[in-house]
Amino acid sequence: MKSDRDLIVIDGCQGEGGGQVLRTSLALAVALGRPVRIEHVRAGRAKPGLQRQHLACVRAAADVSGGEALGAELGSTTVELRPGGVGARPGTYRFAVGSAGSTLLVLQSVLAPLCVASGTTELELEGGTHNPLAPPFDFITRSFLPLVARMGARAELRLVRHGFAPAGGGRVTARIEPAGAPRPLELLERGEARPPRVEITLANLPGDIGAREWAALQRATHWPSSSCTVHEVMDAAGPGNVVSVELASEHVTAICTAFGEKGLRSERVAQLVARDTKHYLASDAPVCPHLADQLMLPLALMAGGRYRATELSLHTRTNAAVVNTFLPGAITFDDDDLVVVRGLV
Numbered sequence: 039m040k041s042d043r044d045l046i047v048i049d050g051c052q053g054e055g056g057g058q059v060l061r062t063s064l065a066l067a068v069a070l071g072r073p074v075r076i077e078h079v080r081a082g083r084a085k086p087g088l089q090r091q092h093l094a095c096v097r098a099a100a101d102v103s104g105g106e107a108l109g110a111e112l113g114s115t116t117v118e119l120r121p122g123g124v125g126a127r128p129g130t131y132r133f134a135v136g137s138a139g140s141t142l143l144v145l146q147s148v149l150a151p152l153c154v155a156s157g158t159t160e161l162e163l164e165g166g167t168h169n170p171l172a173p174p175f176d177f178i179t180r181s182f183l184p185l186v187a188r189m190g191a192r193a194e195l196r197l198v199r200h201g202f203a204p205a206g207g208g209r210v211t212a213r214i215e216p217a218g219a220p221r222p223l224e225l226l227e228r229g230e231a232r233p234p235r236v237e238i239t240l241a242n243l244p245g246d247i248g249a250r251e252w253a254a255l256q257r258a259t260h261w262p263s264s265s266c267t268v269h270e271v272m273d274a275a276g277p278g279n280v281v282s283v284e285l286a287s288e289h290v291t292a293i294c295t296a297f298g299e300k301g302l303r304s305e306r307v308a309q310l311v312a313r314d315t316k317h318y319l320a321s322d323a324p325v326c327p328h329l330a331d332q333l334m335l336p337l338a339l340m341a342g343g344r345y346r347a348t349e350l351s352l353h354t355r356t357n358a359a360v361v362n363t364f365l366p367g368a369i370t371f372d373d374d375d376l377v378v379v380r381g382l383v
Contacts, residue, residue: 055082
């Protein structure tokens, strides 16, 4: 293992001070074989320190790196990861969050390093699959991973069972084939737009909720009834409701999502997703704020590229600062919406 002279120290309260600082630091430490200490973990959150899904991220990073994690316990505000070598070790892994915490955020901690590993990896993840404060399964599979494939790596995800908060119980499997010859990604235009698609998912809830959500969304968008599909989940451990809007174009797909919650009227759920949809459509930039966060890490570890974003949020700028701590000058911003990433390849 590397010595303390190679140790990178990350301040977890920088920028938006959330879990993204932890996950990006872990992924870069694994890929580069650099020990990292993250202090003040999630200091910007109401419950700082490691919660179950963040603890699962730390343990996953330690496993795929063949290293060790110090401070890996619930509530810990300082975590140190010491990778066993440079790069992720391909293999077969199973990671369980132990709650409804997001399986996709655990995946986020190891995906980019595994995209530049020496072989194929298979993962099984258990926990939440559709969480209000995390990218849902549909966003990862329809919006993010197709762009990763254009970079040269391939990741196939399968939703075995839905997992909604607070019950959890979801399961996702993944097969990750690394990039043999990484390619730069340039995403400056959306290209020709395709008809929007709406999917309303209900689990253990009355069907009229979906009908009310679609009626409210249709009033806001004037989309035809053929745009909407209602999907009833039969095997979820608890209730759940998601409204997902797919805005596909020639070069990119944006996913806007809103979640039903106790005490939140169905019409309000529709209004929230309609607001995000209109915000995206009001710009001509291809990359939504959530996708802007996700693209940085694989681009920096592969062949780089550049993309235009509808918004450079504090979350995005914080993520860029963490990447630049490990890889100085890797990410720069040009004008108000252009992200330029210098890759390792």
